[in-house]
Amino acid sequence: MNRAAGGGIGADEAPYSYDGEEFRKPRIQVVGCGEAGSRMVRRLEKVGPSGADLLEVWDSRRGRGPGGGDGSAVGVGPRTDEGKADLEEALQGADLVFVLGGLGEGMKPEGAATAVCEMAGRLGRTSVAIFTVRPESREDEEGRRPGGSLSGGLAEAADTVILLDGGRVLEAAPGLSAEEASSVMDQVVAEILRGIVETVQETSLINLDYAGLKNVVGSGGLASALVGESGCEDGPEAAVRSALRNPMLEADLQRAKGCILTITGGRDLTLRKAAAIASALKGVLGPEAELVWGARLKEGHEGKVGLLATIVGVELPTDIRESGTGRGVMAARRD
Structure with missing residues (x-):
């Protein structure tokens, strides 16, 4: 399995103190799923979140797409036996798993995100799905708000689902194209993860309490x-x-x-x-x-x-919730 080079990958573990007890440095695994998720992983490679392992996962075995850079985070295919074994190995050693991706047509999660979250759950790992919603994904071909596809496996498999709505970006900067709005959202995802990882892993003005972090994202x-x-x-x-x-x-x-x-x-x-x-x-x-x-x-x-x-x-915004999308998301918590 190939991990992203640099950005703290393979960083030495170091103990930290919490309430007088010693713990190893928590390991954070970031998994990009599908086209959007892989694009976010590549953005993370550039900004370099220290201490996080980066991995791309595709629905089937394939290499990086066009513009994939130096190939330092070549993905695995979870639908192959070898790919499943590699993915399980990566998740097994993680304390916290971030699963990145995009919601495509009909608000359906792209890539293997649901499978990754389900595997993390079986292994007892806390998973946080961070998904971007492209502006054009908010409506179907007849101009109606999307139906209940998000209420399926992803919402039920992940402990917490963070949604970033591209429509909000366009409201703030209406002159942007959909592609430019997506790039802004990718950068926000990178900054969210970089901020969390660095304030947990590195010496900061004040470190983010890892136990509290897991408790909040585990609340569902x-x-x-x-x-x-x-x-x-x-x-x-x-x-x-x-x-x-x-x-x-x-x-x-x-x-x-x-x-x-x-x-x-x-x-x-x-x-x-x-x-x-x-x-x-x-x-x-x-x-x-x-x-x-x-x-x-x-x-x-x-x-x-x-x-x-x-x-x-x-809670979901009313325009999405009334379409029936919200039920599964609000139940996005494993007992």
């Missing part, structure tokens, strides 16, 4: 993402307002079960400022929502603060 359901940025001196509420103006899926935050927040800033970002931003975001969530957050310093971010929040356990 649909998740949305908020993306924001403000000046470092603008105050915590400004960063939160910026993120609230840029949801990748409309959601009622008061009903959320939890939130995973990563904050990125330059050397002028202090622990006090980061904690104030986390507190401000907590204030807009429901009282029962669990907030897990971390903050990291990044070269070139002086004077500004970036915020990425994954809101877990929200």
Whole structure:
């Protein structure tokens, strides 16, 4: 099985401390499924999330498609015996599995995502599916909202399903083409994963609590993402307002079960400022929502603060829910 070279692949394990106990560094496996998922993996290879293993999975055995780069993450075909064995080996050693892909025509998951999530579940691994919805996928050929295809295996197999709606990108920047909107969503996926992986794996201003992270994503359901940025001196509420103006899926935050927040800033970002931003975001969530957050310093971010929040356990937007798509997603939790 070929893993992506670089980006922390094969990084040495190192213990970290939690409540006085020693644990090995958690291993995070990222699996791209189908055309969209493989494209996201290649984007991740470029930004280099430290400490994550990257893998492409196709429905059948095939090489990388056109523009596949140096082939450092050649996929496996889960419908072959050899491919299933390779995939199981990759998932068996993981603590947390992120499955990436896109929803195509009729809101159907592309690639082998459902099979990957089901295998992760059988192995007792927590899986998070991150799927993008292209704007043209939101309607069928007669202009109606899509039916209940998302309520099938993917929603039931994954612990949490994060949906990023391309329509939201086009609303914010109507001049973009569908392809450009997809590229923006791919970058958001890369930044979500990079933020989570780096604040778990690397020394950060404050590390993301891995136990809390698993608890939030294991709580199940649909998740949305908020993306924001403000000046470092603008105050915590400004960063939160910026993120609230840029949801990748409309959601009622008061009903959320939890939130995973990563904050990125330059050397002028202090622990006090980061904690104030986390507190401000907590204030807009429901009282029962669990907030897990971390903050990291990044070269070139002086004077500004970036915020990425994954809101877990929200409801589908009405236009999708009324079509019958929502039932399975809201039940996207394994007992």
